Amino acid sequence: MLRLLTSDLVLDEPDDFGLEDLPALCRIVNWAGMLGSRVLLSSATLPPGLIAALYDAYVAGRQHFNEVHFPHNNETGVVCAWYDENHSEVSLIHDQQTFTQACKRFTDKRLKTLTNNEDVLRKGQIVATKALPADTEEGTLGRDKGNERDQFIFKSVANTISQEIDRLHNAHYVKNESGQRVSVGVVRMANINPMIEVAKKILSTSPPENTQFHFCVYHSQFPLALRSYKESRLDSILTRYDENAFWAQPEIAKALSDSPVTNHVFVVIGTSVVEVGRDHDYDWAIAEPSSLRSIIQLAGRVQRHRKQAPAKPNIVVLDQNIRALKGERVAYCKPGFETPELPLSSRKLTDLVSTEIANISAIPRMVEPTMTKRDFMKDALPDNKSAANSVSSFVIQEHRAIRTALNVIGGDINHEQFYNSPKPASLWWDESAPIDWSAEFIKQTAFRESAPHEEFTLQLSDTGELNWGQIDQTSLPYSFVKQNNRFTTESFSLAKGNCWWFDKSAQEIFHYFAEKMDGEIESVSQKLGVIGLRESKSDRPICWAWHEQFGIYQGD
Incomplete structure (x- = not known):
């Protein structure tokens, strides 16, 4: 807080924070308003629900600042500005409705510009993973990985990924002067331990004839030196504004000179670290689904620098993740937006998306879908009163999860019929429940709370x-x-x-x-x-x- 007295607050990619961190994020924005600081939100994929909540938090704090510093001034507006590479707007905003309308106008302009000027760079496709035999018993992720059932799942996922690696390479390779064909792709998995099991099975399978696979396993659990070395080499190789510099990279040049085969496929197998904060440019990608947000983030690493529109899909998404294949009741979580309280109605991705995968862009994050009261109401089943109705859309699931984490749904009068988070972020600044200096609320909604x-x-x-x-x-x-x-x-x-x-x-x-x-x-x-x-x-x-x-x- 002492820094906020003399500094402005810059939040880079605030929509990348988990739902559990949003109350703390809103608190610091509220404090910034209270101390008279300015706040900059930097992201291309801010959901409307998050923008609105951060605005409310800031205004609530700014009112305290104005009361102390300008007690005789009735001006209650907040100067707001919107910037992107094409437009900029500045306006004095007096209320939430005006702010929401201004945000929508700016977003509509941005979407019009993007859809008119950009080619489709990320074409997606959903592929099926072989289902379990009917007589296979259910289990729980992370337990008894060595049993026959889990090994079947890992092998099935590995086989699907291996086939897609070869297919994507043949569709999106680049050639050197000698006619050797090279592609660089990424396979993004949700969790480390299942990823290692799948990776071992992929690496235990020989590639097609006249082809060599080069693998890099990349996740957060490497000693600092080993992870830093991998990241520095990936940063260099995957900066692809200059294609000549790519062919001159030591690892690429050595691989091509050491092996005379025609096809060289370089594959990163990793977790979410491959998609967060990495300025990498891949030819293709394969994703184990966890949320639409993560798919959009991963897609942003395909054709990131060269911006060459593909003729065929260059991103493959599995139709189920490993948790779903294991039959877990809550599958699209950790990472993901599904919880026991906010369930999805299906485990298959084909039931949960419509056109979002065919042309992967940030639009489903920037534009809130039409949601009904039912999407927020409590489940009518007598044994599930503490949960909301299930939904059959990844997009609705993510936006309703954000709204639920930030606000009291249904207002003060009708909220009983709706599912509500026990600790929504708005409790911090909402005048109907003033707890804005409660240490207990801070303790229960700590930032980046993790296991020891x-x-x-x-x-x-x-x-x-x-x-x-x-x-x-x-x-x-x-x-x-x-x-x-x-x-x-x-x-x-x-x-x-x-x-x-x-x-x-x-x-x-x-x-x-x-x-x-x-x-x-x-x-x-x-x-x-x-x-x-x-x-x-x-x-x-x-x-x-x-x-x-x-x-x-x-x-x-």
């Missing part, structure tokens, strides 16, 4: 030995305590025709950074080998699996 983590370090000794451990800070000087028993180093053999895109070992990467930092290898690895991992909820510690290319995950 413990920090580990992958250390490279002067003798070249890798050890997992923790830094003991209970006494000086700090000491490195080995914890190798908490990590199982796994081995893995690639099928013929598959290889690793970046094949540097952990030792080589640590030496690379030690040379750049001009430091001792043991000291550098202690600084750059760190990683925070989830603590066990029980007395029994979690034992992690570790592989230089797959990262850290929970093994069998």
Whole structure:
């Protein structure tokens, strides 16, 4: 808050925050208004519900500022401005209705410009994943992964992805002067552990004849040095404004010179880290669905720099995610907008979208769909009174989830017949329930509240030995305590025709950074080998699996 006294507030991509973080986001905007600061929201995909709530929060705070600094001035307006690459507007806004109308006018202009000037760069297609046998028992994600049922699901998803990788490559490759065909694609999965299982099965399957696959597994659970190295190389390779620079990249040039095969397919298999904050340009993408927001984010990484309109679909979305294939009642969550209280009516994506996948754009996020009272009303079933009616639309689901997280649905009179969040963000500034200095509300809606983590370090000794451990800070000087028993180093053999895109070992990467930092290898690895991992909820510690290319995950 002290910074807000003398600074303005810039929120970059505020719509990327999870629903659980929106109350805290609204609070800081409310405080910015109260302290007289200006607020800038920077995003191309702001939902109307979020914009309206942030405006209300700011105005409520600004009223306190005006009462103190301008007690004799009846002016209650707020200066608002809208900017994009084509237009800019500034207006003095006095009420929510005028603000909403101004937002809609600006959005309509932007949509008209975008639809008139842009080619369709991201064409999507939904593909089916083989269903489970009828006699397969249901289970729960993350449990008994080694059983026959789960392995069938992982194998089915892997087979579908492998087939689509080959098909997408043949439709969207680029050629070098020697006639070798290259494409770079991304496979985005929802969660780390299922992703590793699927990735292992993909890498255990040989590619078609005259084809070589180059794989990079990318997620958040790598030691800092290893993740940083991958990200720096991906940033360089996937900056594709200049196609000549792409062919000159060391990994691309070496792969083409080392293998005479015609087709080289470079594939990133990752989680949401591939789509958030990465300025990468891929030829094609495959997505395990979790929300329309994540599909739009991923699509923004296809033809991001070159902007070449494809003749065929360049984005494939699986018709079900792994949770749905496992038969879980709430499937499109973590990440996603489905909850037990806000259910979807189907697990199949073909039932949940209409035209949003054929031409993937930010429009479904920017324009709120027509929603009815039923979409917010409580389920009429007697055993489900605490939940809203199910809906059959990803778009409606996301916008109603945002509205529910931010506001009291139905107002003060009729809200009993509607499903309402127990802690909507508007409670903070709503005059009918003034709790704007309640520490308890802050505690219950904390920003980025997560499970406790413990920090580990992958250390490279002067003798070249890798050890997992923790830094003991209970006494000086700090000491490195080995914890190798908490990590199982796994081995893995690639099928013929598959290889690793970046094949540097952990030792080589640590030496690379030690040379750049001009430091001792043991000291550098202690600084750059760190990683925070989830603590066990029980007395029994979690034992992690570790592989230089797959990262850290929970093994069998």
